[in-house]
Amino acid sequence: MNSNLLKQARGEIEADLVLKNGRVVDVFNERINKLDVAIADGIIIGIGSYKGQREIDLQEKILTPAFIDGHLHLESTMTNVKDFAQQVISLGTTTVVADPHEIANVIGLEGIRYLLDAGLALPWNFNLMLPSCVPPTKFDNSGAVLKAEDLEELITAEGVFGLGEVMDFTGVINGKKDMWEKLSLFDDSFIDGHAPELTAKELNAYLLGNIKADHECTTPQEALEKISKGMYVMIREGSVTRDLARLLPAVNEKNSNRFLFATDDRHPGDLIDEGHINFLIKKAVKQGMDPLQAIKLATINSAEALGLDNIGAIAPGYKADLVLIDDLKNFNINRVFKDGRLVARDGKFILDSVQKEQTSINKNSKIYNSVNIGKIEKSDFILPVGDKYRVLELSKDQIISRESTVSLTSQQLTSSKLVNENLVKLAAVERHKKTGNVGLGLLKGLGLQTGAIATSIAHDSHNIIVAGIDTEDMILAVKEIEKLQGGIVITNGGQVVDKLPLPIAGLMSDESLVEIAERLDSLKDTAFSLGVTHKEPFMTLSFMSLPVIPELKITDKGLFSVKDFQFVPLVIE
Known part of the structure; x- marks a missing residue:
């Protein structure tokens, strides 16, 4: 540990950056405290009363952890990765878990590498799942076939996070060899689920695959059964499938930590007109959810479900991924910080901040x-x-x-x-x-x-x-x-x-x-x-x-x- 960081945390020397006069969301206790947030080397090194070499007055606005999208498909936005990233970052989402099974089903590993390279070139926490079902089934023709040994080529690559949504639930339940080879390959990683209307003993068998979450629940009863069997439930609000209002009645004080937000598939117009995870928070609040609980579903709940232990909260040792909002009703995004650096202001991405060059695509490629x-x-x-x-x-x-x-x-x-x-x-x-x-x-x-x-x-x-x-x-x-x-x-x-x-x-x-x-x-x-x-x-x-x-x-x-x-x-x- 850098001794200089410890001195800053102890308040013996000025912190690199201090965000002052903010109302800080404590996601662990579901409360708001008026505290300073001290930042150095891209992480939060203290909350309390601090002085900084550089200070930003938050003018009593509300500071929350930046938002997390637990499951999405970049391809569904129909735009390039750079434009998508700039849009969602400006809306407060600094962490995404992206499943590239759309492009993988068309052009295989080449498509995965394209999204991976593009995603890693941007100022966000980019986590790429390797698709579990290419082809998705044997019942139609796709453009590629990816077996466990193919996925193994990328499993240690920077940005690769786990195994994408396991749609072949019958293959899991019936012990299909190639499906279980993939599950075994990701035994120590996050494995995402996809099990619409799966219930009872078939669900039991499915969960023996170490599958952690599901975004396909459409009724409270389905969500509650899956939670009772150890799953996390992603409340999905996409452009076509809008499950939030249907699923919120399943959330209560005893089980709320098992729910998180995901968008899955959102179209460009909805990203512009409605928003991203910030829209899900606002809609949940309008449906009657407590604002601080809604923020938890978009932050710490997502982080804990996904096994990301350094994001999702404003606390020492966590990444300084932060969102400044005006109030708990409108949730207008005032500023977004990524690793303590300002990347968006008033809903607009700041183009010259932390932007890296992206690899150009050969127009003659597949x-x-x-x-x-x-x-x-x-x-x-x-x-x-x-x-x-x-x-x-x-x-x-x-x-x-x-x-x-x-x-x-x-x-x-x-x-x-x-x-x-x-x-x-x-x-x-x-x-x-x-x-x-x-x-x-x-x-x-x-x-x-x-x-x-x-x-x-x-x-x-x-x-x-x-x-x-x-x-x-x-x-x-x-x-x-x-x-x-x-x-x-x-x-x-x-x-x-x-x-x-x-x-x-x-x-x-x-x-x-x-x-x-x-x-x-x-x-x-x-x-x-x-x-x-x-x-x-x-x-x-x-x-x-x-x-x-x-x-x-x-x-x-x-x-x-x-x-x-x-x-x-x-x-x-």
């Missing part, structure tokens, strides 16, 4: 050339003959799609009949290996009345998913995505009417967060003009191909029942 579609034909998008069909039915504010049925004769499968039934054709088109695979289904609840919408963001294998009324418009949208090498495309009447290129693995843009948000607003307006009723139509569509989320999904190989864990025919009779 990262920029990831869309490879095989031969597709009109017949691939025409519904088969039948009298009764299975339907994916959307659930409001959830990525769950329920299974229902519709009785329609082949003669009734007209555009007008689909519109009257609030149905669209839904297809998943393989885009990695030129297989020409097209899975076909029906989707209820999107509201689209004409044209087609396609996106190369289709969790988690990220094939192309397209919803439409007209077959020709669906094909045109898919081919335009291939031309762009990824993106979101809207077609109508045989024309491309709006689009957003996403050339980085077909998932992300190299434009700024603000520019992407503006483009997405335009795309949404176009979609709404065509009848779409969902607030987040593109993200909603992107989850319709995820065969680990109940109940019915679509992959490039066909319709998949998550409940029965097998493919099922579109035509019932």
Whole structure:
């Protein structure tokens, strides 16, 4: 230990920096104290009464630990890592736990290394999980396969934190060899969970994999059972899946330390208009949670759940990652400190502070050339003959799609009949290996009345998913995505009417967060003009191909029942 730091902590010499006249949040006792905070070498060396070589008057504003996002996917913001980081840091989030399984399912280790290098070049605590499920399942085609020995190449790399969300819960429960090889590899690290609606003895078996947390709870009952069995529950508030209001009734004085916040997937517009973890705190308070308890869920609870012992509190030995807010009602961000250095003021990132150079990407690399579609034909998008069909039915504010049925004769499968039934054709088109695979289904609840919408963001294998009324418009949208090498495309009447290129693995843009948000607003307006009723139509569509989320999904190989864990025919009779 540096003796100079000890002298500063004892108050024998002036501290390097002292934050004075602040109301300091004590997350351990859930109270606020008027204290000085002394900082040196990027850590808090004392709280109490101090003098500093440099002093900052906080003018009785509230000083909290900086916020932590326990689980997110950088790719879901659709922007580059630098712009995302600057946005969330300016909103008080200085620690993220990022799972790169989106880009890994497209281009494997190359994609992971890209995000890792970009993340480590920025002034935040960047923790990267190595994805556990590449491919996510055997029920669709992805662009890469990562086994335990592949992950082992990166396990000791700077910034690598643990094993990403374990979505293959059936593989864990049934002792699947390659899944357990990955679990064993990360036995001494944090292992994140993904177990929607898993309960009783199956949950018991799942937890033998040393899986620590879950962000897929959607009811208080589910959360309470998982907590009773030793898990931490991440209260997720993303752009599509908004679980916070549903889960808060599960939080009480006896179990509140087992809950933490996570965003999972948030779109650029929501990051700009609503915020990041600061938004979750504000929303929790509006829902009736005590403000200091909400701050705990965003700070010390997250740190303790994740096993990060030097962040999440304002106490000696902790990193000086701090947020200054005006009050406990509005939570307006006044200043953000990272390692004791000012990195944001009044919600704006200070560009010349601690910024490192980022590695440029070779435009000829696979990262920029990831869309490879095989031969597709009109017949691939025409519904088969039948009298009764299975339907994916959307659930409001959830990525769950329920299974229902519709009785329609082949003669009734007209555009007008689909519109009257609030149905669209839904297809998943393989885009990695030129297989020409097209899975076909029906989707209820999107509201689209004409044209087609396609996106190369289709969790988690990220094939192309397209919803439409007209077959020709669906094909045109898919081919335009291939031309762009990824993106979101809207077609109508045989024309491309709006689009957003996403050339980085077909998932992300190299434009700024603000520019992407503006483009997405335009795309949404176009979609709404065509009848779409969902607030987040593109993200909603992107989850319709995820065969680990109940109940019915679509992959490039066909319709998949998550409940029965097998493919099922579109035509019932």
